[in-house]
Amino acid sequence: MTLSTHYDVIVVGLGALGAATLYQLSQRGARVLGIDQFAPPHDQGSSHGDSRITRLAVGEGDEYVPFVQRSHAIWRELEARTGKPLMTTTGGLILAPEGRVAEHHGKPDFVRRTIACAQRFGIAHEVLDAAAIRQRFPQFHLQGDEIGYFEHEAGFVRPEDAIGAQLAVARASGAQTRTGERVRAVEPTGSGGSGDSVRVRTDTASFTADRVVVAAGAWLPGFLGQQARADWQADFSVHRQVMHWFDTGSAAADFAPGRFPIFIWMFGDGQEDYMYGFPSSDPAQPALKVATEQYVATTTPDTIDRTVSPEESAAMYRDRVAGRFPQIGGRALKARACMYTVTPDRRFVIDALDGLPNVLVASACSGHGFKHSAGLGDAIADRVLGRQGTLDLSPFARGRLLEKSPA
Numbered sequence: 001m002t003l004s005t006h007y008d009v010i011v012v013g014l015g016a017l018g019a020a021t022l023y024q025l026s027q028r029g030a031r032v033l034g035i036d037q038f039a040p041p042h043d044q045g046s047s048h049g050d051s052r053i054t055r056l057a058v059g060e061g062d063e064y065v066p067f068v069q070r071s072h073a074i075w076r077e078l079e080a081r082t083g084k085p086l087m088t089t090t091g092g093l094i095l096a097p098e099g100r101v102a103e104h105h106g107k108p109d110f111v112r113r114t115i116a117c118a119q120r121f122g123i124a125h126e127v128l129d130a131a132a133i134r135q136r137f138p139q140f141h142l143q144g145d146e147i148g149y150f151e152h153e154a155g156f157v158r159p160e161d162a163i164g165a166q167l168a169v170a171r172a173s174g175a176q177t178r179t180g181e182r183v184r185a186v187e188p189t190g191s192g193g194s195g196d197s198v199r200v201r202t203d204t205a206s207f208t209a210d211r212v213v214v215a216a217g218a219w220l221p222g223f224l225g226q227q228a229r230a231d232w233q234a235d236f237s238v239h240r241q242v243m244h245w246f247d248t249g250s251a252a253a254d255f256a257p258g259r260f261p262i263f264i265w266m267f268g269d270g271q272e273d274y275m276y277g278f279p280s281s282d283p284a285q286p287a288l289k290v291a292t293e294q295y296v297a298t299t300t301p302d303t304i305d306r307t308v309s310p311e312e313s314a315a316m317y318r319d320r321v322a323g324r325f326p327q328i329g330g331r332a333l334k335a336r337a338c339m340y341t342v343t344p345d346r347r348f349v350i351d352a353l354d355g356l357p358n359v360l361v362a363s364a365c366s367g368h369g370f371k372h373s374a375g376l377g378d379a380i381a382d383r384v385l386g387r388q389g390t391l392d393l394s395p396f397a398r399g400r401l402l403e404k405s406p407a
Contacts, residue, residue, distance in 0.1 A: 007033045007176075009384050010200050010209040012183050012223075014040040016047040016163060017364045018215035020074075020377025023166035026173035028381055033207060034175060035200070037182040037219075040167065041160035044301070045217045046339050049243045051156040051281045051289060052370040053262050055092045057118035057125065057149070059110045060346070060368055063395040065121050070375030070391060075157060082165045085158070090279055091261040092154025095133065095140075098147040102266035104274065105368055106346035110266060114149045126150045137261065139254050141324050156262055156278055159370055166374075178202070186212055186227065186359055194357045211384040214353075215362045218301045218339040224361075227353075235349060235401055236363065237342050240299045242308050244316050244335045245287035251327040252286035255279055265324070271295065275320045287333050290321060293367055295342060308335035341365040343401065348372075350380065350396040360384060361398075 007030075011022045014036040022034040038044050054072065058064040075087040096102035096111045104110035118125040126132075128148040133140060136150075171177060181202045189208060190196035197208045216223050224233040248255045257279045266274040277290040299305075313332035321328055343349055346366040353359040360383070363369075364376050375391060382389030 005207050006197070007031050007207060007209040009211045009213060010035065010198075010207060012186065012200065012212065012214045013216040013219070014163070014167060014177065014179070015045050015215065015217050016159065016370050016373035017217075017362055017376055018213070019163040019166040019170070020373045021213050021215060021362070021380045022175050022177070023170040024377045024381035025385070026170040026175040028385060028387075030381075030385060032170075032175045033209070034167070034170070034177045035181055035183055035202060036177070036179050039179045041163040043336065046341065047159045047163060047217075047370060049289075049336050049338060050158065050160070051278045052159050053092070053154070053264070053276060053278070054087065054157050054371040055151055055154040055262075056123045057114045057121065057151055058368075059094075059107055059114035059117060060105050061107075061395075062117060062120065063392070064372055065117065066391050067372040067375035067379070070378055071372055072153070074374035074378065075162065078162070078165045078169065081169060084161055084165055086162045086165060087155060087157045088257055088281070089153060089155040090257045092151045093133070093137065093148055093261045093263045095146045095148040095263070096266035097143070097145050098129075099145065100269055102269060102274070103271050104264060104266055105366065106271075111147055111149050118149070118151065124152045139260055139325060139327065140265075141326055150261070154262055156281065157370065158281065162374070178205070181205070183223070184226070186214065186356075188356060192355050196358065198356065198358050210358065212359045213362055213380060213384060214359060217363070217365075218341050220341060220361070220363055222300065229353070232353070232361070232398070235343055235398065236365070237298050238300055239293075239295055239297065239340045239342060240304050240337055241291065241293055241340055241367070242312055242316070242335060242337050243289060243291040244308075244313050245289050245333045246317060246321060246328050247331040247333050248280060248286045248288055248327075249329055249331075252280065254327065255286065255288050257281075267324075285333060288321075288325065288328055290316065292316070292320065293340065299339065301339065304337065304339060306337050308337055340367045342367070345401065347400075348376075348396040349398050349401070350376070350393050351398040
């Protein structure tokens with residue numbers, strides 16, 4: 001094992017949240033190390049698949065809005081700095097039957113919650129009935145009883161490019177990274193008090209730091225198990241999710257950015273009675289990307305089936321796409337599996353590990369983390385460096401789960 005090297009902060013995991021945190025720490029002049037068992041950006045976790053929805057009015061809760069607003073500013077800053085397009089504004093449509101209380105990410109009446117959020121924060125939007133949706137976006141085959149929220153600044157972020165840009169700028173700013181290296185333990189060097197440093201042991205090396213941020217995504221439950229934190233481990237479950245890309249064929253122009261928005265379409269009251277989707281993000285291979293979510297079957301990063309069968313794509317097309325986008329044929333150009341790491345109340349956990357106050361667990365999870373990740377990294381960097389930031393992480397303290405009273 002090599003000799004230990006000391007850092008101000010070590011970031012474990014360099015996916016969406018870890019890359020954002022590493023980048024922000026590097027911009028503050030911290031001596032920082034990022035460690036990942038793969039070579040990010042990669043397709044083994046939760047931050048791949050060409051596109052992730054971003055929207056400013058967050059029906060999941062007002063506490064998220066400042067983070068996605070900050071994230072939008074950071075994406076644009078990174079675009080200017082790197083010359084890479086990271087965020088595409090397409091407009092965003094959230095729709096559901098008007099007379100029913102459709103749920104999304106654990107929140108009932110999601111469309112009206114989103115409208116109310118937009119009103120409170122002064123976010124530009126329109127409320128559309130079915131006739132107005134049909135007129136503006138004839139691609140959607142509606143039942144006629146829908147209500148829609150349309151947000152002008154919504155769109156999608158390219159996750160692989162966003163992670164890559166943050167890591168590249170972080171390295172250029174002095175951050176060190178070690179990839180292809182798995183963390184085996186995070187442990188105190190002393191009694192575990194706030195003045196102690198923390199040791200991080202990998203397969204091949206050992207390092208110490210004043211602070212450690214664990215942003216391990218779907219590997220977090222396993223990591224907590226290794227740390228003998230069964231109480232924390234129980235807070236998280238991992239679920240396999242599948243994304244599908246269907247050939248737009250002769251309708252490619254109708255599903256291109258500028259003609260077609262990102263969307264979240266709830267067509268029933270069950271939490272799986274919906275799908276979300278994107279305009280084509282690859283002009284060379286135009287496709288309608290669609291997905292849904294499931295929270296019944298659990299998995300782990302080591303046991304997940306990463307292969308998506310043709311039958312899964314056929315079922316997605318038959319059950320959700322065919323009757324709602326009749327222009328789209330059933331030819332799946334590709335499909336990918338990813339993982340959601342989910343808490344009981346579908347909210348994030350960002351908190352110090354009990355007994356190890358210098359170890360911050362950061363899980364931007366439950367299927368709506370990527371849009372907030374850049375802003376969360378900004379806030380986490382301030383927190384671990386002891387600086388007064390403008391973004392409030394207190395709503396994501398773990399104590400709320402112990403009270404068993406999810407908001």
